[in-house]
Amino acid sequence: xxxxxxxxxxxxxxxxxxxxxxxxxxxxxxxxxxxxxxxxxxxxxxxxxxxxxxxxxxxxxxxxxxxxxxxxxxxxxxxxxxxxxxxxxxxxxxxxxxxxxxxxxxxxxxxxxxxxxxxxxxxxxxxxxxxxxxxxxxxxxxxxxxxxxxxxxxxxxxxxxxxxxxxxxxxxxxxxxxxxxxxxxxxxxxxxxxxxxxxxxxxxxxxxxxxxxxxxxxxxxxxxxxxxxxxxxxxxxxxxxxxxx
Numbered sequence: 001x002x003x004x005x006x007x008x009x010x011x012x013x014x015x016x017x018x019x020x021x022x023x024x025x026x027x028x029x030x031x032x033x034x035x036x037x038x039x040x041x042x043x044x045x046x047x048x049x050x051x052x053x054x055x056x057x058x059x060x061x062x063x064x065x066x067x068x069x070x071x072x073x074x075x076x077x078x079x080x081x082x083x084x085x086x087x088x089x090x091x092x093x094x095x096x097x098x099x100x101x102x103x104x105x106x107x108x109x110x111x112x113x114x115x116x117x118x119x120x121x122x123x124x125x126x127x128x129x130x131x132x133x134x135x136x137x138x139x140x141x142x143x144x145x146x147x148x149x150x151x152x153x154x155x156x157x158x159x160x161x162x163x164x165x166x167x168x169x170x171x172x173x174x175x176x177x178x179x180x181x182x183x184x185x186x187x188x189x190x191x192x193x194x195x196x197x198x199x200x201x202x203x204x205x206x207x208x209x210x211x212x213x214x215x216x217x218x219x220x221x222x223x224x225x226x227x228x229x230x231x232x233x234x235x236x237x238x239x240x241x242x243x244x245x
Contacts, residue, residue: 003045006076077112094148
């Protein structure tokens with residue numbers, strides 16, 4: 001499975017964890033998933049040809065606002081394809097084949113209007129203006145979003161909800177690395193002893209040439225998984241352990 005990182009570098013490197021680019025943190029987060037021995041590996045391509053994920057389902061868009069089948073870009077954006085982010089700091093738009101559940105593609109949109117850095121440990125705030133403002137750790141958020149690209153959901157929003165410690169929970173927290181439940185979820189989808197589902201199905205959802213002058217598209221559906229930021233009204237003193245995705 002290949003993801004493409006188009007995040008580039010901050011204006012004033014290095015970041016707090018010593019990295020000099022946002023892309024380095026995508027590579028690091030992917031390495032965490034790859035180290036679990038699952039029958040899937042995430043390959044990170046930095047830069048390269050870019051296909052805008054925004055657009056209606058059709059030629060070049062496996063689902064609405066997902067772009068071509070098999071294409072998984074990670075980008076900074078000022079909005080989600082013309083829709084204001086509001087308090088969303090990052091979202092993944094998963095396109096999948098409903099008959100099999102196979103993932104087709106999953107672009108990741110990062111809200112460029114909020115404060116980002118990269119660091120380990122407790123969630124940080126900037127108090128320089130007198131009003132505490134969250135500074136989001138891009139590495140742990142990318143780690144979470146790559147879980148969605150792989151097909152994982154929020155365990156604490158399952159039916160029934162699971163009371164587990166996990167990077168994939170619907171609330172970002174002081175946890176910045178994969179936990180046992182995250183790994184178990186990954187291996188449930190991609191067992192070590194068997195090949196995992198292909199990220200791009202050969203038919204159904206994929207965009208495929210019908211003839212030299214026309215195209216056809218199978219049925220595919222998309223669903224959004226969002227991370228919500230910290231509202232000022234919540235008060236940062238009450239958010240020591242976790243904030244709402």
